[in-house]
Amino acid sequence: MSEEPTLLTPEGLRVDGRRPDELRPIKIEVGVLDNADGSAYLEQGGNKVIVAVYGPRELHPKHLSLPNRALVRTRYHMTPFSVEERKAPAPTRREIELSKVIREALEPSIFLNEYPRTAIDIFIEVLQADGGTRCASITAASVALADAGIPLRDLVAAIAVGKVKGRLVLDLNHLEDQYGEGDMPVAMMPVFNAVTLLQADGLFTPEEFKKALKLARKGIMEVYRAQKEALRKKYSRIPKEGEEL
């Protein structure tokens, strides 16, 4: 492997010139796919993710259906060209696990009991990966769910906090993830202050953990604003319903 890059300059700037608590620029577009019920495209720094949502729809095979709520199926997949070295297209262990983790981060936000015996399918395709794709996927998938008209408690926004050279930094990129000392992805429903995903690898002291969570919340609020703005941009164009003629 190549030599370790300078992760933190003496002035306290990161590899890509960001301050420790600065996010990468986020761009979200809603309704990019014609055939899906809901869709979203998200760019966060070098990450490019596209999400399609179908449903609620009839579930096949029928025996998987749940009598009291809708079933959520999630597929997280990285395209072979999304990373530097070609990735085999078959789903890896990591992708299967991430599919589950993302599903469990989104499920609490959906009113699943309103559509018993049906399925909601979420397809996440990572077109380009640059660290923090699970967070990017959750953020984009939540927007796509809202676009599909599925009833939600709140949007789910996600961001990773990490430790680089002993400092807590927000929104890790690929290099920081690789050479840093810790990575902690967090997903939340901001309105309720409810955490729906919290993972961590690396070592965090209890104080660091508390600080990291606070930092994550700050980042999540920023992501949340971007989500809402993207949805508003698409839907404010529709003329008002029931307008008096």
Added chain:
Amino acid sequence: MPGDVVVTGHYLPGHGSYKLDRKVYAKRIGLVEVTDVGGQKVVNVVPFKGAYLPKEGDVVVGKVLDIGIGHWLVDINSPYTAVLPVSEIFPRPVDISKVDLTEHLNIGDLVVARVIAFDLTRDPLLTLKESRLGKVVKGSLLELPLSQIRRLWMMRERITKLIEERYKCSLVVGENGRILVIGPETRQEVDAVKILKAIGEGRYSKRELRRLLGESR
């Protein structure tokens, strides 16, 4: 938008909204509508998009998917497939071993039916036992998003009048997002479909619509 606080205080959550700690939140992307139900203010969020959930009493336009023993399975443009039992077609009990069900309704046939039962634990039940209901033998089918159907519903009478006078077509607006246009000739049906689509998509301004509707009066 999901998670947005619509109002705080003495309001009840209706469709598309929920209440927590005196605050009413939106569940979906849509427009807010406040109705008065028995002195209580109910907040609804009328969605722009979403699946059709059958309601008892809805008139729907369905397509026969399959024929079972003593019933038909009908696609009603919803996450749930509807069931149309033989007993809801014939006025008196029939012996299904002697009747060929395909003669009455075959796979691919369109029906205008009414939902008589649906409660999330069982599939919706349809009936054809009403004068306006039955198999569709002619006409054109138009499928629109539910929000557009709502728009048409609100102006239903005026639109129906316009279509009838201008194009000599009659309309069946199914609650499930399907509209049936029945006219004397295909050409008029096609024209009527075009104009319905345009109205549904909101391509007309208020003024244009008024002119359009006024003309036919």
